[in-house]
Amino acid sequence: MLGVQRKDHLLDLLAREGRVVAKEVAAALGVSEDSIRRDLRELADSGLCIRVYGGAVPVPAADAPEVSRRGIATDSKERVARAAIGLVRPGSTIVLDAGTTTLAMARMLPHGADLTVITPSPAVALAALEGSQARVFLVGGELSRHSAVAGGGLALEAIAHLAADVFFLGVTGIDPGQGLTTGELDDAVTKRALAARSAETIVLASAEKVGAVSRFPVLDLAAVHGVVFDPEDASPLVGSEWGRSLRLA
Amino acid sequence: MLGVQRKDHLLDLLAREGRVVAKEVAAALGVSEDSIRRDLRELADSGLCIRVYGGAVPVPAADAPEVSRRGIATDSKERVARAAIGLVRPGSTIVLDAGTTTLAMARMLPHGADLTVITPSPAVALAALEGSQARVFLVGGELSRHSAVAGGGLALEAIAHLAADVFFLGVTGIDPGQGLTTGELDDAVTKRALAARSAETIVLASAEKVGAVSRFPVLDLAAVHGVVFDPEDASPLVGSEWGRSLRLA
DNA sequence: GTTAACTGTGCAAGATCGTGCAACAACAGG
DNA sequence: CCTGTTGTTGCACGATCTTGCACAGTTAAC
Numbered sequence: 001m002l003g004v005q006r007k008d009h010l011l012d013l014l015a016r017e018g019r020v021v022a023k024e025v026a027a028a029l030g031v032s033e034d035s036i037r038r039d040l041r042e043l044a045d046s047g048l049c050i051r052v053y054g055g056a057v058p059v060p061a062a063d064a065p066e067v068s069r070r071g072i073a074t075d076s077k078e079r080v081a082r083a084a085i086g087l088v089r090p091g092s093t094i095v096l097d098a099g100t101t102t103l104a105m106a107r108m109l110p111h112g113a114d115l116t117v118i119t120p121s122p123a124v125a126l127a128a129l130e131g132s133q134a135r136v137f138l139v140g141g142e143l144s145r146h147s148a149v150a151g152g153g154l155a156l157e158a159i160a161h162l163a164a165d166v167f168f169l170g171v172t173g174i175d176p177g178q179g180l181t182t183g184e185l186d187d188a189v190t191k192r193a194l195a196a197r198s199a200e201t202i203v204l205a206s207a208e209k210v211g212a213v214s215r216f217p218v219l220d221l222a223a224v225h226g227v228v229f230d231p232e233d234a235s236p237l238v239g240s241e242w243g244r245s246l247r248l249a
Numbered sequence: 250m251l252g253v254q255r256k257d258h259l260l261d262l263l264a265r266e267g268r269v270v271a272k273e274v275a276a277a278l279g280v281s282e283d284s285i286r287r288d289l290r291e292l293a294d295s296g297l298c299i300r301v302y303g304g305a306v307p308v309p310a311a312d313a314p315e316v317s318r319r320g321i322a323t324d325s326k327e328r329v330a331r332a333a334i335g336l337v338r339p340g341s342t343i344v345l346d347a348g349t350t351t352l353a354m355a356r357m358l359p360h361g362a363d364l365t366v367i368t369p370s371p372a373v374a375l376a377a378l379e380g381s382q383a384r385v386f387l388v389g390g391e392l393s394r395h396s397a398v399a400g401g402g403l404a405l406e407a408i409a410h411l412a413a414d415v416f417f418l419g420v421t422g423i424d425p426g427q428g429l430t431t432g433e434l435d436d437a438v439t440k441r442a443l444a445a446r447s448a449e450t451i452v453l454a455s456a457e458k459v460g461a462v463s464r465f466p467v468l469d470l471a472a473v474h475g476v477v478f479d480p481e482d483a484s485p486l487v488g489s490e491w492g493r494s495l496r497l498a
Numbered sequence: 499g500t501t502a503a504c505t506g507t508g509c510a511a512g513a514t515c516g517t518g519c520a521a522c523a524a525c526a527g528g
Numbered sequence: 529c530c531t532g533t534t535g536t537t538g539c540a541c542g543a544t545c546t547t548g549c550a551c552a553g554t555t556a557a558c
């Protein structure tokens with residue numbers, strides 16, 4: 001029995017029965033449990049299954065990479081994107097962050113506005129190229145598996161040589177106390193670098209972000225020049241003095 | 250027993266049983282395991298099988314949904330992509346050019362092969378990220394409006410700092426006299442830079458490219474290490490001495 | 499808290515791999 | 529017919545990989 005056949009069999013079992021018990025498979029295939037455990041470990045390392053005590057289970061759909069969530073935009077994100085589009089000045093150079101809100105923005109870019117778009121997100125880049133006449137610059141780097149955005153040293157090097165008028169920043173948390181936060185460390189670094197090379201930074205604040213806090217800090221609220229809230233967001237934070245001051249900042 | 254007969258038999262076994270064990274076949278055919286191993290190695294180098302410890306397995310078919318969507322009769326680009334996938338060695342770093350053939354390759358990348366993928370195409374990058382476990386590096390730069398591929402100074406600078414094992418090159422023309430050609434000047438420059446940073450360059454030659462000539466030269470045929478033709482391409486060029494020598498180059 | 503099952507690691511035996519080498523056959527040119 | 533060349537084949541050998549076992553640490557269950 002070839003090693004690859006064993007792994008195929010394991011993946012097959014995983015798909016058909018939703019679980020694999022190391023002991024059972026070892027007995028069924030006539031190999032030692034050690035080999036099965038080794039196989040499961042390797043499959044888990046490749047992200048093809050999840051190791052659990054006694055065997056393994058398939059990768060849950062919820063953990064699927066963000067790429068598959070592409071295209072789903074809540075109404076709130078659409079409204080924020082539309083509002084942000086109003087801030088795009090003809091002839092300017094803008095940076096569009098990765099994320100569903102900026103992806104929505106990329107699809108709404110005005111025609112004939114002589115825009116230059118810079119983005120670290122391949123999805124946003126393609127949307128901007130297809131949906132507008134803008135020149136599109138793609139920031140290179142290693143793509144994060146979770147949010148499909150370029151980051152790392154290569155990206156920082158490229159960003160250091162760029163300059164833009166407005167940076168439309170997407171984050172996962174916007175909180176009066178904790179400031180702007182995101183779920184990936186590398187992503188936070190890239191966002192800061194983009195902000196540093198832009199004359200203005202504007203945060204896109206769809207409803208579910210307001211009041212939320214993620215793991216890694218990106219910027220202080222004082223460092224941004226504006227926040228675009230969802231005009232229909234009824235959150236008390238948006239209506240508060242905090243929200244108002246940010247909106248006008 | 251002639252060498253070609255042995256290889257035919259191996260391919261037959263591969264197709265019928267889904268695997269080949271070197272030891273078994275050697276005993277069955279009455280030749281040494283070395284010869285079988287040599288055959289399998291050559292078949293693997295041609296992309297006709299995948300070498301594994303103990304024997305070999307067939308090249309994995311394209312993803313099931315893909316097949317069902319497009320029917321059994323995949324087009325020339327799909328067949329070339331499939332054949333090229335067989336040349337991707339586990340653990341290696343590959344460059345995937347922009348184009349529909351390389352896009353098909355990105356969708357077929359083997360799981361759990363510990364690959365690193367470098368590409369100047371956002372569409373290829375997203376496909377690779379979505380369909381495999383590979384690390385994906387995106388080459389930045391200005392996106393050409395025609396083929397959505399990064400190019401220009403930024404791209405060249407980024408490419409200069411990369412290195413890869415194999416570059417899967419897509420062009421629009423492959424001609425014995427004119428060599429490899431493409432329709433955009435900037436694109437040709439990018440392709441050359443990628444080839445210069447890769448240990449090997451392999452050209453993807455779907456049927457409609459063979460014998461065609463485009464405006465801008467990319468490389469001489471002598472500069473590439475292999476050409477993947479469509480196995481079902483009946484063009485006289487492919488069967489000619491020219492096609493054969495390239496195929497084996 | 500105790501017990502049994504499970505896990506990762508180190509290790510040694512065996513299988514397999516790639517390479518270099520020599521023997522041999524097939525072939526072209528003189 | 530002879531000879532040099534080329535290509536194939538089997539063998540030897542060191543390197544690498546896989547596998548099962550032992551053992552100690554960890555986890556789940558009772």
